[in-house]
Amino acid sequence: MSEEKDCVWSVERTPIGPLLLAATGLGLVRVVFHADARRVRSALSALARGLGVRPVPAEAGHPLLTEAAGQLAAYFAGRLRAFELALDWSLASGFTERVLRELATGVPPGHRRLVPGPGAPGRRAGGRPGGGRGDGANPLPVVVPCHRVVTSDGGIGGLGGGLETKRQLLALEGVLPSPLF
Numbered sequence: 791m792s793e794e795k796d797c798v799w800s801v802e803r804t805p806i807g808p809l810l811l812a813a814t815g816l817g818l819v820r821v822v823f824h825a826d827a828r829r830v831r832s833a834l835s836a837l838a839r840g841l842g843v844r845p846v847p848a849e850a851g852h853p854l855l856t857e858a859a860g861q862l863a864a865y866f867a868g869r870l871r872a873f874e875l876a877l878d879w880s881l882a883s884g885f886t887e888r889v890l891r892e893l894a895t896g897v898p899p900g901h902r903r904l905v906p907g908p909g910a911p912g913r914r915a916g917g918r919p920g921g922g923r924g925d926g927a928n929p930l931p932v933v934v935p936c937h938r939v940v941t942s943d944g945g946i947g948g949l950g951g952g953l954e955t956k957r958q959l960l961a962l963e964g965v966l967p968s969p970l971f
Contacts, residue, residue, distance in 0.1 A: 795880075797841055798848035799834065801825045802859045805866050805962075806955050809932070812837055812845055813854040817876030820929050823951030840881050862932070866962065873933045881929040890934050897938045932959065 797819065799812040810825035810833050811818065819841070822833040837845045848855045857875065864870035877894070879887050928936040931950060937959040940946050946966075949956035960966040 795841060795843055797837055797843050797845040798852055798855065799837075799845050800848045800852070800855050800859070801830065802862060804862060806951070806958050809862070811855055811858050811862075813848075813852070813858065814841070814878045814880065816878035816880070818854065818858050818930060818933060819878040819880055821931050821933060823931060823955060837881075858933075865932070868962070875933060877930060877933070882927065886927050890928055890930070890936075893928075893936055893939070894934045897935055938963075938965075 795814050795816075797812055797814050799810060799820075801808050801810050807823065808825040810820070810822035810830055812820040812822075812833075820833065820837055822829060825833070834845050854876065861870055861873050861875060865873070879890075882890050928934055928950070931937065937949050937951075937956045940960075946953065946956055946960065949959075957966055961968045
């Protein structure tokens with residue numbers, strides 16, 4: 791098996807709960823919210839199927855995961871506005887990958903991407919009207935900011951990590967007020 795496709799993982803504690811980080815030799819390939827033991831097992835099984843390799847726990851000091859963890863810590867501390875990490879897009883393809891790349895480069899921190907109707911981010915990425923947004927299958931949440939996609943009718947939309955997680959991320963970026971208590 792190629793070193794580029796070997797997959798290592800770790801779980802990092804963050805203010806929004808534990809995040810599973812997985813990387814290949816190409817870059818960060820997966821971020822999973824609420825990484826309790828059950829979710830970790832499920833995510834590792836899905837990674838094995840998706841990448842065709844068995845993910846292994848990272849040794850301490852793995853360069854890519856250490857860098858990702860450091861940038862996430864700086865982001866959550868308010869010291870980092872944009873991630874500069876190598877990303878492995880192996881778990882996204884076609885239309886979904888185009889939408890996620892649009893989100894990664896087209897929505898700066900502290901801003902939101904309004905969704906005026908079904909499929910808007912997808913149309914910007916070359917999809918057809920009504921064909922879906924493509925951000926619901928984001929394998930790299932937080933780093934690829936699908937949490938910045940909100941609805942134009944005043945709703946914040948959804949997020950795989952749940953609405954409270956989305957609220958926390960938007961508050962961190964100054965889009966929503968922080969909780970009062």
